[in-house]
Amino acid sequence: RLEEFLKKEVDLKLSTLPDFEERVIDVSEVEQLMNSINTIPAPCAPVINPQAPNAATGTSLRVCWSLFSDDTVESYQLCYKPVSNERCSDEQAEHTVKVKETYCTITNLLPNTQYEFWVSALNTSGISPPSEKAVYVTAPSPPTIMSKKIRSCENAALVCWESRDINPVDSYVVEL
Numbered sequence: 001r002l003e004e005f006l007k008k009e010v011d012l013k014l015s016t017l018p019d020f021e022e023r024v025i026d027v028s029e030v031e032q033l034m035n036s037i038n039t040i041p042a043p044c045a046p047v048i049n050p051q052a053p054n055a056a057t058g059t060s061l062r063v064c065w066s067l068f069s070d071d072t073v074e075s076y077q078l079c080y081k082p083v084s085n086e087r088c089s090d091e092q093a094e095h096t097v098k099v100k101e102t103y104c105t106i107t108n109l110l111p112n113t114q115y116e117f118w119v120s121a122l123n124t125s126g127i128s129p130p131s132e133k134a135v136y137v138t139a140p141s142p143p144t145i146m147s148k149k150i151r152s153c154e155n156a157a158l159v160c161w162e163s164r165d166i167n168p169v170d171s172y173v174v175e176l
Contacts, residue, residue, distance in 0.1 A: 063106060
């Protein structure tokens with residue numbers, strides 16, 4: 001039977017003409033919805049911590065901050081500048097450091113100087129608002145003992161020193 005069928009000529013003409021409409025389907029709403037599902041929101045502002053004890057040397061400060069949300073963060077932008085009553089000067093310039101962790105040690109600072117710090121969080125959607133500003137202070141320089149003015153007797157000693165700091169020092173600790 002197959003052989004007989006293959007010998008026959010088959011007419012494949014359709015009885016109706018194929019009229020297809022040219023339709024344009026607008027998928028922009030669906031695309032927008034899909035994009036909104038896959039995107040993450042920009043992070044909230046981080047909270048900068050106050051200066052911790054022993055977090056400063058004469059030339060460095062360790063600055064810490066935290067997030068109070070479950071935001072996705074890729075990095076942080078830590079900004080700082082010295083606190084001064086003067087108008088803008090070269091030393092008043094703002095500095096920015098990009099950091100992956102929630103802490104950073106800033107070096108090459110001036111001794112016994114106040115610095116203002118603030119931080120922002122970044123992810124693929126954008127940058128957060130900056131945190132509140134926090135003031136940190138570097139440790140004072142060690143004083144210079146004036147050896148020519150040292151006096152002593154059996155029960156007492158007089159030791160004089162000079163501070164090399166521009167800003168006043170709160171107190172000194174003398175160790176014997």
